[in-house]
Amino acid sequence: MDATVFQVLWFWLIALLIGGYFVLDGFDLGVGVLYPFLAKNEKEKAILRRSVGPVWDGNEVWLLTAGGALFAAFPPAYATTFSGFYLAIMLVLFGLIVRAVSLEFRAHDGAWRKLWDACFVVGSFLPALLFGVAAGNVLQGIPMHANGDYAGIPLLGLLSPFTLLCGVLGLLLFLTLGARWVALKAPEHSALQSRATALAMPLQLVALVVFVVASIVLFAVVQPELADSTAVLRIVFAVLFVAGLLMSLALRKKSDLLAFVSQAASVFFLVALWAASLFPSLVVATKAGAEGVGESITIMNGSSSEFSLMCMTIIACIGVPLVLIYHVIIYRSFRGRISDKDLASY
Amino acid sequence: MELLTDPIFLARFQFAATVIFHFVFVPLSIGIGLMMALNETRYYRTRDPKDAGATGLWVKIFAACFIVGVATGITMEFSFGTNWADYARFVGDIFGAPLAAEALFAFFLESVFLGILIFGRNRVSPRFYMVSAWLVWFGSCLSALWILIANSWMQTPAGGELSADGSRAVITDFFAAAFNPSLASRYFHTVFSVLAVGAFIAMAISAWYMYKKRHPEFALRTMRTGSVVGIVAMCLLLVSAHASAVVVSEEQPTKFALMEGMYDSEVPPLYLAGWVDEATQEVFGLGIPGGSSFLATGTWDTEFEGLNELAQTQEFDGMVVEEAPANLVFQSYHIMVLLFGVIMIVLILALVFSFRGGTITSKKWLQRLLIISPVFPMLAIQAGWLTAEYGRQPWVVYPSTTGPEGLTLLTANGVSQAVSAPEILITLLLFTVVYTLIFIALIRVVFKFIRQGPVLDAAGVGAAALSGGDADDDDESIIEKISVFTVAERDESGSSAERSQTGSKPIQEGE
Numbered sequence: 001m002d003a004t005v006f007q008v009l010w011f012w013l014i015a016l017l018i019g020g021y022f023v024l025d026g027f028d029l030g031v032g033v034l035y036p037f038l039a040k041n042e043k044e045k046a047i048l049r050r051s052v053g054p055v056w057d058g059n060e061v062w063l064l065t066a067g068g069a070l071f072a073a074f075p076p077a078y079a080t081t082f083s084g085f086y087l088a089i090m091l092v093l094f095g096l097i098v099r100a101v102s103l104e105f106r107a108h109d110g111a112w113r114k115l116w117d118a119c120f121v122v123g124s125f126l127p128a129l130l131f132g133v134a135a136g137n138v139l140q141g142i143p144m145h146a147n148g149d150y151a152g153i154p155l156l157g158l159l160s161p162f163t164l165l166c167g168v169l170g171l172l173l174f175l176t177l178g179a180r181w182v183a184l185k186a187p188e189h190s191a192l193q194s195r196a197t198a199l200a201m202p203l204q205l206v207a208l209v210v211f212v213v214a215s216i217v218l219f220a221v222v223q224p225e226l227a228d229s230t231a232v233l234r235i236v237f238a239v240l241f242v243a244g245l246l247m248s249l250a251l252r253k254k255s256d257l258l259a260f261v262s263q264a265a266s267v268f269f270l271v272a273l274w275a276a277s278l279f280p281s282l283v284v285a286t287k288a289g290a291e292g293v294g295e296s297i298t299i300m301n302g303s304s305s306e307f308s309l310m311c312m313t314i315i316a317c318i319g320v321p322l323v324l325i326y327h328v329i330i331y332r333s334f335r336g337r338i339s340d341k342d343l344a345s346y
Numbered sequence: 347m348e349l350l351t352d353p354i355f356l357a358r359f360q361f362a363a364t365v366i367f368h369f370v371f372v373p374l375s376i377g378i379g380l381m382m383a384l385n386e387t388r389y390y391r392t393r394d395p396k397d398a399g400a401t402g403l404w405v406k407i408f409a410a411c412f413i414v415g416v417a418t419g420i421t422m423e424f425s426f427g428t429n430w431a432d433y434a435r436f437v438g439d440i441f442g443a444p445l446a447a448e449a450l451f452a453f454f455l456e457s458v459f460l461g462i463l464i465f466g467r468n469r470v471s472p473r474f475y476m477v478s479a480w481l482v483w484f485g486s487c488l489s490a491l492w493i494l495i496a497n498s499w500m501q502t503p504a505g506g507e508l509s510a511d512g513s514r515a516v517i518t519d520f521f522a523a524a525f526n527p528s529l530a531s532r533y534f535h536t537v538f539s540v541l542a543v544g545a546f547i548a549m550a551i552s553a554w555y556m557y558k559k560r561h562p563e564f565a566l567r568t569m570r571t572g573s574v575v576g577i578v579a580m581c582l583l584l585v586s587a588h589a590s591a592v593v594v595s596e597e598q599p600t601k602f603a604l605m606e607g608m609y610d611s612e613v614p615p616l617y618l619a620g621w622v623d624e625a626t627q628e629v630f631g632l633g634i635p636g637g638s639s640f641l642a643t644g645t646w647d648t649e650f651e652g653l654n655e656l657a658q659t660q661e662f663d664g665m666v667v668e669e670a671p672a673n674l675v676f677q678s679y680h681i682m683v684l685l686f687g688v689i690m691i692v693l694i695l696a697l698v699f700s701f702r703g704g705t706i707t708s709k710k711w712l713q714r715l716l717i718i719s720p721v722f723p724m725l726a727i728q729a730g731w732l733t734a735e736y737g738r739q740p741w742v743v744y745p746s747t748t749g750p751e752g753l754t755l756l757t758a759n760g761v762s763q764a765v766s767a768p769e770i771l772i773t774l775l776l777f778t779v780v781y782t783l784i785f786i787a788l789i790r791v792v793f794k795f796i797r798q799g800p801v802l803d804a805a806g807v808g809a810a811a812l813s814g815g816d817a818d819d820d821d822e823s824i825i826e827k828i829s830v831f832t833v834a835e836r837d838e839s840g841s842s843a844e845r846s847q848t849g850s851k852p853i854q855e856g857e
Contacts, residue, residue: 054461057416061453064423068446071426075438075514082427082434083762089428090773093421094780100417101784104410108791149431149764304439304517311520312443319450326458333462333469341468 003280006309007299010073011282013316015275017069019268021062022131022170023177026267027260028052028059030178032099032124033171035117038182038199044192045117047338049103051185054334056103058327060096072312076148076302077282084142084150085134088158092127092134099123125171132170135274136163136214140222141284144294151293162222165214172207173267176200180248180260185338197252204249204263208242211270224284230276237273241266356770357429357761360777362735364421366728367781371415373727376490376537377544378408379483382463384571386479390472398467400564400800401479405463407547410791412460412486414784416453421777423449429770433742433760440506440517441496444524448492456485487537494533495524501738502528502597502746503753515743515753527597527748531589532734538583539727542689545576546720549696551796553716556707564800566704569716573696580690587686588641594737595642595650597746600662601737603653604675606638609667610652614638617680622673627654629676661745664756671736678732685726692719 003011031052039045071078082089102119109116137158143151152158182196218224226234244266251259278284283297295301303309349355382404389397423445426434434441459478462470466478505523509516517523549572555565595602606614609627616638620631636646653672657665696716699706706712738744745754 050465054465057413057457057460058454060416060420061449061457064420064453065446065449067423067427068442068449071434071438072442072446075435075442078427078438078442079431079434079762080764082424083429083431083764086428086762086765086769087772089424090776093424094776096420097417097780097784100413101787104413105787105791108406108410108794109787112787112790145764147763148435149762151764154766154769304442308439308443308517311517312446315443315447315450319447323450323454326454330458330461333466342465 003300004306006306007303010309011279011299014066014069017062017066019271021066022271023264023268024059024062026174027177027181028056029124029128030174031181032120033128033175034178035121038195046343047186047192050338050342055330058330073304073309074282074302075304077297080148080150080283080297085158087155088130092130095123095126128174129167129171133158133163133167136166138283139224139278141286144285146292146294148294162217165210165217169207169210169214172203172210176203176207177263177267179203180263184256184260187337201249204245208245226277227279230279233276234273237269237276240269241273244269351767353767353770354758354761356767360770360774361425364777368418368422371411373540373543374411375408375415376486376540378404378547379486380541380544381548382408383479383483386476390476395802399802402802403795403800406795407792409460409464410788414788429762429765430760431762436514436755437743440515440523444492444496448489452485452489452492456482490537491533494536495529498529498532499523499526500742501744502526503743503749506753507750508752528593531586531593535586535590538579538586541579542576543723545572546723548572549716550720553713557713561799569700569706573693573700576693577697580693591641597748598744599651600653600656600665602650604670604672604737605679607672607676608652609654611649611655613647613649619680622676624672664740671739675733675737678729682726682729682733685722689722
């Protein structure tokens, strides 16, 4: 059974949404985890919160859109992963919930500031770590019942050396993005800026090492079935990932903006590499085909009807340009470094 | 205790609890959003710093409610996959699209322009700021539309068919599915009711200021706006309520029967209040004979089938009459209707006494009543949703009269089989802790905003400075302006020093 154009299109569109989410919410999750380490006083804390304040909510919508698109385009994949990873997803959810309200309440509820600071950090850390673990599990494969439900142990069954490495890699990359963002937004020549720049480099180097180790584990231990059709793509994306990372390193003294952008591109290409390694599967079943074990969910056997995908494509054609325009507006409105004046009006 | 080991009960309980909590904040943000946008339009015309201060208050309250709405809304979107996986597999072909569209069209719009509202007063032009306020409000109404499309489709499925292997619903007509039979009446019913919630919040805040003799000008003006918005919304709501009743009687006979406690076929009366004895299948109460028949059909003597007859038809044989939540649906429906009366009385009082020379400012009893009055529409909308969702049981996709053949799913067949009862218990516990914390925090913050009052904080002064052509103000002069302003405000209303402290607090904290 060959995949149709719409099935392939929606596979890559969802990958694009996840990539967009990892880049955009990635940097503000990273800022959240780095918050207690980078900011040494109240003012610096305020700068970090203000740097993500106007944009984090829009960034998070990328996740909701990706989730909605997965539900609409590939319902079995959405159902299996969200119910199978129940406790892990719930931890991500609780993280996102307390993080969202902490940013809002911290600015207005001074008496509880310690609580909100803690919520901001923990709420950023949980998703930042667990997204990588989830991505690793999807690639590594999960035990599955014949009806497509997850058959493993709740939560602990999702932890393996490979998935943990993926989690750590994700976390490191989010931290890197966060540090690069702070370097971009902190006042020029401030202690905060130089601290952020100094922190980014070792994070990037460790991330590179973890990427190499994870790749070795993937091929040596996990041994995934990789589609021949995406072999070239995988190589290209892997090269672009490494190139983006190295470029970000090289540009760190010249331009904070370019260093951030190339780091963001690098993260985006890693998501693309992950998607290309998965294609055309959506959720891999371990020991697929054995008795009582479900088949892997692919874009061929797990998609919505052609007509449904076509309706969705029309919706996307109208919606995506609007979303891009909104993003231009918000990032333009709040461009530049954060000044004392911005803090006064926060 | 048996219930605590029943994953179906727990999944339903968790969904109900989280969605009820979520729906406390959605009405607040849509309702208050309109107040915010109206007020900012006023500021755009007058350029009176006091109006900017009033917008500031609305933006702060709106943002706090909105963020909690967003945070608790993620739970809902995820829950279809986490707790209702078999439901997701069955309906994904049709039901997923509105959810994705909601995020794409509404969430991005709201969240991006809310960023402008919270942080952008001195970054964007007054015109752009006003447009942002309207866009945020428009976005939240659009969001409600998509979610009502999804929910109404569960009530009255359309535009789809059962797949050849019978395993899932497949879309055949996008517009028929989106504009399904119950959408229009249910959407407008929801929107008008949540606008009334916003109006009552506005009136309650105004009443509190009157009671405390603060911000007299803002209080009377907002009281008037609130009562007008409220009465208009409630009059329009009557139309949508009638339309809803007609659709339910035509499309969802078991829900209609549950609403009036009809176990056996009869000409349904309209009960004012009553009690359904589920064991004896009898209703005790005071009612207008033929009243519900009149509401549904315009005639006083149309007989409708009762639950016992309906359960014997092939279409509704999934229903076990003994387990039907008859009293719950009956009570929530009649509480909603009763509250409509209470709400109308309060609104008329507020309207009469705030316009006839504004004598409301000296009527302490009415102010007290208005301060607690947001409770009425809040309870009414929750009761309304309980009626709608419990009335749909035992189905999650209802076998409506004009719905496609076989396109129905029992709630019990929609849950995630991969999720065990202990797992749901853990998350229920976490939801209880986290949501309680959020609720307390929100109350603290919103009450603080209200105490601070509709006065300019640093953001507003900065903007006022900018629009006055004084763009290069440095921070010190801004602080100076704030202190001047807060002193002026205190002199004007003669209130405590507490507010002038809080008014300049953002600067002291260096935020």
